[in-house]
Amino acid sequence: xxxxxxxxxxxxxLHFGLREQCLEGESVNDAARRIVLDALGGKPKVQxxxxxxxxxxxxxxxxxxxVNSRLQQLEQQLGESAA
Numbered sequence: 001x002x003x004x005x006x007x008x009x010x011x012x013x014l015h016f017g018l019r020e021q022c023l024e025g026e027s028v029n030d031a032a033r034r035i036v037l038d039a040l041g042g043k044p045k046v047q048x049x050x051x052x053x054x055x056x057x058x059x060x061x062x063x064x065x066x067v068n069s070r071l072q073q074l075e076q077q078l079g080e081s082a083a
Contacts (some may be wrong), residue, residue: 002052018031018032018035019031021035
């Protein structure tokens with residue numbers, strides 16, 4: 001699932017409060033992410049109807065297509081330089 005980076009400034013007093021909300025070993029950024037996700041209903045979940053195996057196979061096939069395309073380009077360039 002795609003994600004987006006967000007960034008914003010908060011007053012120093014809120015930053016101190018946010019630091020107090022950090023779990024042990026958690027950064028302020030991770031705490032802010034956790035709090036926002038909790039407030040919005042948690043992490044997005046993959047729908048039950050989504051076939052994970054199919055998604056993985058599609059991703060692999062897409063990667064192989066790109067690799068094969070690049071390989072063909074290289075073979076063509078090598079053929080042209082040998083001629």
